[in-house]
Amino acid sequence: MPAFTTQQWVILFLVFVLGWLLGLLSRSTKKWRRAYEAERDARVEEQREHAAAIETAEARIVELERERTAAVARASAAIDPPPASTLDLRRDDLSLIRGLGPEGEQDLNEEGIYRYAQLIGMTRAEEEELEDRLGADRGYVQQEQWREQAQLLQDGEIAEHRARFA
Known part of the structure; x- marks a missing residue:
């Protein structure tokens, strides 16, 4: 059996490492790309849902503010006494x-x-x-x-x- 020189061992090691790297790159590129795209799509969908939730909340806030304004107006009208000219303090039985x-x-x-x-x-x-x-x-x-x-x-x-x- 012939003995390998140090230079041959280094070349053999480099060929193995290069083959290993090429194998990794050729197999995993599609898998990692699919995982990346799935994660990206999920984040985009989360952002859309978040924006829709914010829009719904803002619409509800506007609605509640309108209701509050109307309620305050009704309460104010109920609390404010009628003008003195129409105020009759007598009551019938x-x-x-x-x-x-x-x-x-x-x-x-x-x-x-x-x-x-x-x-x-x-x-x-x-x-x-x-x-x-x-x-x-x-x-x-x-x-x-x-x-x-x-x-x-x-x-x-x-x-x-x-x-x-x-």
């Missing part, structure tokens, strides 16, 4: 009306109704709205004749009111 009683009077007061004249001047649509807010059946105000009772009480016809609606 609405509990005298059959079908109301003290609890019903309190409910009407919470709805802003304090006077017989307010009941007398209500339209049919306003009656229905009031019935809905009070949780009463439709037609209850008309059935109990609140307007007629309020008219008699406003005119001071208490005896006739008692005779007709007691």
Whole structure:
């Protein structure tokens, strides 16, 4: 068996290393490229989803700000007293009306109704709205004749009111 020289051993080692490197490069290039592209695509998709989530959140913020502005306006209107010229501090005894009683009077007061004249001047649509807010059946105000009772009480016809609606 012939003996190799040092120079031959170095050349043989370099050929093996070069073959090994070429083998690695030829096999793994496609695999690593696919992994890189998959990772890149995943990151792009995450960025799109993140941008969509931010857009949805911003739209919700705008909606909530609109609702808040409307609620503040409603609360402000509810808190602000009416002008002094329209402010009437007198209240009629609405509990005298059959079908109301003290609890019903309190409910009407919470709805802003304090006077017989307010009941007398209500339209049919306003009656229905009031019935809905009070949780009463439709037609209850008309059935109990609140307007007629309020008219008699406003005119001071208490005896006739008692005779007709007691």
